[in-house]
Amino acid sequence: MDRLFELQGEFWVAAVETLYMVALTLLIGGFAGLVLGTVLYTTRPGSLLSNRGVYNVVNVVINFFRPIPFIIFIAAVQPLSRLVIGTGIGNNALIFALSLAASFAIARIVEQNLLTVSPGVIEAARSMGAGPLRILLTIVIPEALGPLILGYTFVLVAIVDMTAVAGLVGGGGLGTFAQVYGYRQFEPVITWAAVLLIVAFVQGVQFFGNWLARKVLRR
């Protein structure tokens, strides 16, 4: 317990680092995933702008990257990370790898949720003379907003989980804190302090997501 007080500074820095990594990943990966998922949805055969070529390429790319375990994925995309953001280590390198991995996962979640929108509703919009882009932005996405929010909440929790391996590329955050000061120094109290904070954070996120989805769905 005393050790935890000594490490108070590091603990809060780690917490902020985790928040930073999660927030940036959600922003970048969330946006890229939304775009990718929307592309999947709209180009799917029989959909608004069906295009077998685009659909197949995006589909195969996502299927290729999705099964790679994240801990290997970080190492695999390190060269790409150096190329794009200039570094292969640290929090930002982790954000890069995580955003990439998350965007593929989010793309699937977005696609799935957009697919739940009733074809009848889309047909109704078409019968009013609305074009594909208008239907996508003013009908499909608003109609799927409730489940989309829940989907993003689900992904956000997974992202919190994945930030824990940041230490692998020299990143910080609560995961690294728990390993370095807790696990390796036989200080279970330190480990548990990190665990509890993460649990509290995840609970907060889930609670907020549920609340927001309920507000959107009005139920």
Next chain:
Amino acid sequence: MALVSLTNVTKTYPAAERGGAPVVAVDDVSLDIEPGDVYGIIGYSGAGKSTLVRLVNALEPATSGRITVDGRDLTEMPERELRGIRLGIGMIFQQFNLFGSKTVWDNIAYPLRVAGASRAEIAARVAELLEFVGLADKARNFPDQLSGGQKQRVGIARALATSPRLLLADEATSALDPETTQEVLALLKRVNREFGVTIIVITHEMDVIQSIATKVAVMDGGRVIEHGDVFEVFSSPRNPSSQRFVATVVKGIPSPAELAVLRERHQGRIVTISFRDGDVSQASVFLELAAAGLEFELVYGGINDIQGRAFGHLTLAIRGADAAIDAALSRIASRVDVTEVD
């Protein structure tokens, strides 16, 4: 000039399985729908009615044939132009297809936004339509807070927003209970009378045709097997399959199973006589039989009312000498339709 004109229109879908035969949903259909008509298209499910109506607003492209709406040929028109055409055609659906994420007000405003109407125009038009369908107090509600009948009224208001000349109703009352169905049909009747909107009604329900349609086309297997005035088609269907279809919805024609029961219970020859309003009185037929000294009893029957005109079928069991029956029946048959059931 016809508002909607279909000439030899065919719609084929590729086979569901590899190597299978393509599915012909609409097969060589030619129809003219005049301005002001309430045109019913009736048939069993899978007869191609819904596909046919989707060809009229080009939600589906026709495989071959010509479709004109208001004199404009849809078949060669590029998608962007078709959107303009669709703006001028309202459509309502069996499952209402309201936008669940939008309020009643925003649902009705949607086609006006697509049409690029100004904020003031939208506000005025939506208020007017809400008043027309009697839902002014529900403007801020969401569709899931409404009953089925209310939802369809919103659907109708939404379909009328851009003041279309043509309204397509795809099984618009099939998800509603009988009472609500009548409410919605009455509203459609008002739409036709007050705004002069031509309506194409797709349905499998006789009631719907009976209460609002002026003309009807019977579809079976993708083809229009019979079409014309509602009274004509229902009172004396010419095509065997439309007779079969009409028999399932018209009161008074016994089904084969019912006939078997009738034959078991009654002696004599069983004959169905079909009356059409004004043609011949029932009394004159009965007098003819009585004059021939025949004994008869009414074993099955029903009278239908379409657009204020009545027609019906009465099935009689007639007993007496065969020759006398033949003579009487041939005299009757010169005036009304007589079908002997054997």
